[in-house]
Amino acid sequence: MTSELTIKLEQKGRAKYKPASDYKIEDVQKVLLQKIIEENSKIPDVNIDSDYLANIQYQQNKVNVLSLFSGCGGLDLGFELAGLAAVIGEDAAMAAFANRDTFDAVRENSIFHTIYTNDLFNEANESYAMNFPRDHFQHGIDIRKVRNFPKSDLVIGGFPCPGYSVGGPRLIDDERNFLYLHFIRAITQAKPAIFIAENVKGMLTLGKGEVIRQITDDFSAAGYRVQYQLLNSRDYGVPQLRERVFIVGVRNDIAFDYHYPQATHGGNLQPFVTLNDAIGDLKDYPGPLYTGSYSSMYMSRNRKKRWDEQSFTIQASGRQAPLHPGGLPMEHIGTDQWQFPNGEAHHRRLSVKEIARIQTFPDWFTFSDGGNLDASENSRVDKQYKQIGNAVPVLLAKAVATPIAQWAVTYLQQREQQNSQQLMLF
Incomplete structure (x- = not known):
C-alpha cells in the first residue's frame, strides 16, 4: 500500500505508530477499498482439510x-x-x-x-x-x-x-x-x-x-x-x-x-451484580494468578474497583488484569499517576478463577495452560488470562x-x- 493511504503517522507512540487525526473520509474509503482487494487476494485456490x-x-x-x-x-x-x-x-x-x-x-x-x-x-x-x-x-x-x-x-x-x-x-x-x-x-x-x-x-x-x-x-x-x-x-x-x-x-x-435484549439489571430492575456477589467467596482461595511488578502504563490510572462495584473490563493479558478489590484503594498523585498507599505487597491482580467468574463462566469450565511444564507459571496462566479476556x-x-x-x-x-x-x- 502506498504511503498516502496508510492514514498513520511515522511517529513512535504507545504502539509502533500513532494514528493521524487530520485525514478525510475520502482517504479512509481509499484505504478500506484497497485493503479489501488485498485481503481477497489471500484466499487460497485449494482448500486445506x-x-x-x-x-x-x-x-x-x-x-x-x-x-x-x-x-x-x-x-x-x-x-x-x-x-x-x-x-x-x-x-x-x-x-x-x-x-x-x-x-x-x-x-x-x-x-x-x-x-x-x-x-x-x-x-x-x-x-x-x-x-x-x-x-x-x-x-x-x-x-x-x-x-x-x-x-x-x-x-x-x-x-x-x-x-x-x-x-x-x-x-x-x-x-x-x-x-x-x-x-x-x-x-x-x-x-x-x-x-x-x-x-x-x-x-x-x-x-x-x-x-x-x-x-x-x-x-x-x-x-x-x-x-x-x-x-x-x-x-x-x-x-x-x-x-x-x-x-x-x-x-x-x-x-x-x-x-x-432489554436490560435486566440496573435502575428499577434487578440490582447490578457486584464483585462481592461474584468473587467474594474466593478471598482466601483465589487460585493461580499473574504476579510481578506493575508498569508505568498500568499505574497511569486506577485499576481497583470496590467490592460493591463492577469490575473494569477484563483484558486478554495477565499483566493487565484489574486489581483485586481487597485492601486500600489506589491513590491519585498526579496526571496519569497512581500509587499503592501501602506498597505493592498488599495488592494483587485478580486470579484466573476470579476473572472467569467475572466473565460469567461457570466454575466447572476449565482453561488449558498449554501443558508446558518448562514454562514459568506466569507464562502458563497468561494463556488462560488471554482466553478468558478475549471471550464474550x-x-x-x-x-x-x-x-x-x-x-x-x-x-x-x-x-x-x-x-x-x-x-x-x-
Whole structure:
C-alpha cells in the first residue's frame, strides 16, 4: 500500500505508530477499498482439510451453528445456554448450568447445535474441546486459508479487534481490521438465516465512523438486513463494565425481526451484580494468578474497583488484569499517576478463577495452560488470562441469543408439524 493511504503517522507512540487525526473520509474509503482487494487476494485456490465437509454432523431438528474466531467458547456457551433455556425453561437451565455433570445430562436439549469451529489459538482450542461435546469439527487453522465453509443455519463469532481498540494504536489500515471479510465470505457460503458478530466499542468511531459503515454495507451486500448496537455487559447480570458492539444480520428472505435484549439489571430492575456477589467467596482461595511488578502504563490510572462495584473490563493479558478489590484503594498523585498507599505487597491482580467468574463462566469450565511444564507459571496462566479476556461474557452472549432461540423453537415446531424433508433449518 502506498504511503498516502496508510492514514498513520511515522511517529513512535504507545504502539509502533500513532494514528493521524487530520485525514478525510475520502482517504479512509481509499484505504478500506484497497485493503479489501488485498485481503481477497489471500484466499487460497485449494482448500486445506477440505475432506471435513463430508463429515459435518448436522441435526435436522436443531439450529446448526458455525462458529468463527471461537476462542475458548464464551459466545458459544452463551448461545448453548439460551437454546437450552428456550426448551426446558430458564430456571431449569440455569440450575443445570451450575454443575458440569448436570449440564452435560441436559445440554443436548439446546436448540443450538454447533457443527464447526475455527480459531488459531491452540490453548483456546484445547479449552473448547475440554468443555464442549465432540460432535463438531474443530478447524485450528488461519481462517484466511479456509476456502470452503459448511452450510449452516446460524453463524456467530467475534472477529479479532486489536485494530479497533481505543487502547491500541487505532490504525485504520491494520490488517486485523479486515478479518471481517472472511466472516462475510463464510456467510456467503454457509447461507445462514442469521449471523451475530461481536466486536469492541472502538470500531464505532474508527475512521470517523467510516469503518463501521463499510462493514455494515459489506454485510448488507451479502444479502442481509443488518443492524448493530452497543451493549454493556453489566446490564445483563455480568459483574463487569464491558461495552461491546453486536452486529446482527437476518437474511433478506427470513421473516424474523431481531430485537436486542432489554436490560435486566440496573435502575428499577434487578440490582447490578457486584464483585462481592461474584468473587467474594474466593478471598482466601483465589487460585493461580499473574504476579510481578506493575508498569508505568498500568499505574497511569486506577485499576481497583470496590467490592460493591463492577469490575473494569477484563483484558486478554495477565499483566493487565484489574486489581483485586481487597485492601486500600489506589491513590491519585498526579496526571496519569497512581500509587499503592501501602506498597505493592498488599495488592494483587485478580486470579484466573476470579476473572472467569467475572466473565460469567461457570466454575466447572476449565482453561488449558498449554501443558508446558518448562514454562514459568506466569507464562502458563497468561494463556488462560488471554482466553478468558478475549471471550464474550457468557451471560451477555445468552441475552443476545435468547430472541433467536425463542423464535427458532417455534419455527422448528412448525416445520416438524409440516413434516418437512429439508436437511437444513432454513
